[in-house]
Amino acid sequence: xxxxxxxxxxxxELAPQVLGAVVRRYGDFDAAEDAxxxxxxxxxxxxxxxxxxxxxRGWLIQTAVRRLTDQYRSDQAxxxxxxxxxxREVRDAEPVxxxxxxVLLFMCCHPALTPASSIALTLRAVAGxxxxxxxxxxxxxxxxxxxxxxxxxxxxxxxxxxxxxxAPEEFAPRLGSVLHVLYLLFNEGYTSSAGAELHRTDLTAxxxxxxxxxxxxxPEHGEVTGLLALMLLNDARRPARTGAHGELIPLAEQDRARxxxxxxxxxxxxxxxxxxxxxxxxxxxxxxIAALHDGAERAEDTDxxxxxxxxxxxxxxxxxxxxxxxxxxTAAMVHGPQTGLDLLAPLEERLSGHYxxxxxxxxxxxxxxxxxxxxxxYRAAAARTTSAPERQYLVTKAARLNKQNx
Amino acid sequence: xxxxxxxxxxxxxxxxxxxxxxxxxxxxxxxxYLRALNNQLIDSGELVDMQALTGPELAKVVTFDGQGSxxxxxxxxxxxxxxxxxxxxxxxxxxxxxxxxAAKVSAAPGPGGVPLRQPIEVRQVMGPPPSGDL
Numbered sequence: 001x002x003x004x005x006x007x008x009x010x011x012x013e014l015a016p017q018v019l020g021a022v023v024r025r026y027g028d029f030d031a032a033e034d035a036x037x038x039x040x041x042x043x044x045x046x047x048x049x050x051x052x053x054x055x056x057r058g059w060l061i062q063t064a065v066r067r068l069t070d071q072y073r074s075d076q077a078x079x080x081x082x083x084x085x086x087x088r089e090v091r092d093a094e095p096v097x098x099x100x101x102x103v104l105l106f107m108c109c110h111p112a113l114t115p116a117s118s119i120a121l122t123l124r125a126v127a128g129x130x131x132x133x134x135x136x137x138x139x140x141x142x143x144x145x146x147x148x149x150x151x152x153x154x155x156x157x158x159x160x161x162x163x164x165x166x167a168p169e170e171f172a173p174r175l176g177s178v179l180h181v182l183y184l185l186f187n188e189g190y191t192s193s194a195g196a197e198l199h200r201t202d203l204t205a206x207x208x209x210x211x212x213x214x215x216x217x218x219p220e221h222g223e224v225t226g227l228l229a230l231m232l233l234n235d236a237r238r239p240a241r242t243g244a245h246g247e248l249i250p251l252a253e254q255d256r257a258r259x260x261x262x263x264x265x266x267x268x269x270x271x272x273x274x275x276x277x278x279x280x281x282x283x284x285x286x287x288x289i290a291a292l293h294d295g296a297e298r299a300e301d302t303d304x305x306x307x308x309x310x311x312x313x314x315x316x317x318x319x320x321x322x323x324x325x326x327x328x329x330t331a332a333m334v335h336g337p338q339t340g341l342d343l344l345a346p347l348e349e350r351l352s353g354h355y356x357x358x359x360x361x362x363x364x365x366x367x368x369x370x371x372x373x374x375x376x377x378y379r380a381a382a383a384r385t386t387s388a389p390e391r392q393y394l395v396t397k398a399a400r401l402n403k404q405n406x
Numbered sequence: 407x408x409x410x411x412x413x414x415x416x417x418x419x420x421x422x423x424x425x426x427x428x429x430x431x432x433x434x435x436x437x438x439y440l441r442a443l444n445n446q447l448i449d450s451g452e453l454v455d456m457q458a459l460t461g462p463e464l465a466k467v468v469t470f471d472g473q474g475s476x477x478x479x480x481x482x483x484x485x486x487x488x489x490x491x492x493x494x495x496x497x498x499x500x501x502x503x504x505x506x507x508a509a510k511v512s513a514a515p516g517p518g519g520v521p522l523r524q525p526i527e528v529r530q531v532m533g534p535p536p537s538g539d540l
Contacts (some may be wrong), residue, residue: 114499116407116499138497139454140454140497141448141453141454141455143448143452144451144452144453144497146447147448147450147451149451151450153452188534191534194531301523328522349416359421385534386408386530386532386533387532387534388532388533389534390531
């Protein structure tokens with residue numbers, strides 16, 4: 001008897017390989033994906049009782065192909081396609097390349113799709129999750145998620161995206177889209193790992209698993225290594241990031257004994273590898289910043305001057321005003337609150353009305369001892385945030401300062 | 407993606423009167439319009455939930471100070487002209503898309519097929535905090 005958990009792991013590992021093999025043979029991503037899902041379900045039903053077949057991957061490919069040809073056969077309109085597919089099958093006897101999962105990722109994360117559809121499709125086609133599992137992770141009805149996936153597949157069909165590695169001149173931007181989708185998937189799970197939504201943390205594990213797979217296929221790529229390191233270093237802090245009631249605990253107040261030491265060690269090692277290469281990208285820099293935070297025994301041991309330098313680089317690469325906000329907070333730690341406040345002035349226009357600008361300003365005013373103005377900006381930030389834990393945090397901050405002011 | 411609650415208020419001021427006083431064809435057309443809209447939202451992968459509420463006739467209002475028994479009163483709506491009639495929750499790319507959907511709800515046909523122009527309140531649902539730790 002093989003344990004259900006082991007079978008699940010095996011199926012998830014084989015899913016992209018099987019899909020790759022079927023798509024390679026039939027070229028019909030949409031139908032192939034459905035057929036592979038059915039084969040995976042069949043395996044999940046039969047294998048625990050009947051034991052593993054001798055060649056699990058072959059079993060799955062065969063079952064998927066049988067489903068696919070059954071479907072073609074039942075569909076008169078597709079008769080001709082079935083015939084040409086059968087012809088192709090005879091000719092196509094090449095061994096399946098190992099990087100099929102990567103080709104699938106490029107397809108699912110194609111820039112023609114919205115990030116939300118890319119995430120859903122990636123979870124199904126590459127991570128091997130069922131529609132029901134994906135719907136549950138996103139707290140959506142199954143029918144809605146099924147449609148989202150089906151539309152994404154139609155879009156791929158309509159845009160004629162081929163099943164192959166992007167051309168060399170396209171490789172970098174296309175890999176950028178893949179990493180962006182994986183990063184968003186990680187954040188989906190990471191940011192909502194509080195209270196009642198605890199099960200969503202599975203998405204974090206999925207993102208790490210997929211990024212590990214990309215890293216295994218492109219071990220020399222600095223940004224891939226950087227992204228994996230960043231995920232591990234952030235995920236390591238998750239146990240300390242929220243309190244018993246889902247309230248946010250800022251980095252400076254987290255119980256560092258609860259951080260995941262093994263994940264930190266791996267993340268720090270990967271960061272060092274990633275940074276030792278040539279050009280440095282945004283994930284590498286974010287990983288380096290996270291590594292410095294995670295490496296500090298106590299909050300007061302944090303190497304703020306080096307973090308400030310890294311934020312400077314990150315700001316130059318991305319031009320993202322949110323990075324400037326973080327740089328302002330860091331600058332305040334190095335040079336005092338006034339330096340931080342001065343950095344906020346040029347953001348006034350670009351981030352007008354964004355709660356995060358108010359939250360950072362409140363924090364810096366509070367550092368300067370200007371508690372009344374700080375409370376006012378905390379209240380303004382609380383009114384505009386779209387996150388419940390964050391609203392609670394900001395409201396509590398304002399309330400504490402009010403009490404002090406009385 | 408952000409989620410929005412689209413709250414449909416039954417508003418006496420718009421002058422269509424309660425649905426029970428509409429013609430049967432008008433009621434069918436109204437419900438058919440909303441059903442088709444909800445199906446579109448399932449097809450587009452955006453609908454999270456939708457519900458219609460029973461009328462104020464069945465409403466209760468409960469107040470309690472934690473001691474003795476709670477005070478329960480029937481529908482409080484004698485003075486109020488606007489009551490919540492139902493909602494849709496959508497999971498969409500942008501606020502603009504939520505507003506576009508709300509506009510369709512507002513234009514649901516009333517008596518004589520004339521768009522009701524019900525006021526639809528668009529409220530963003532609280533989501534997770536952003537990813538950056540500081």
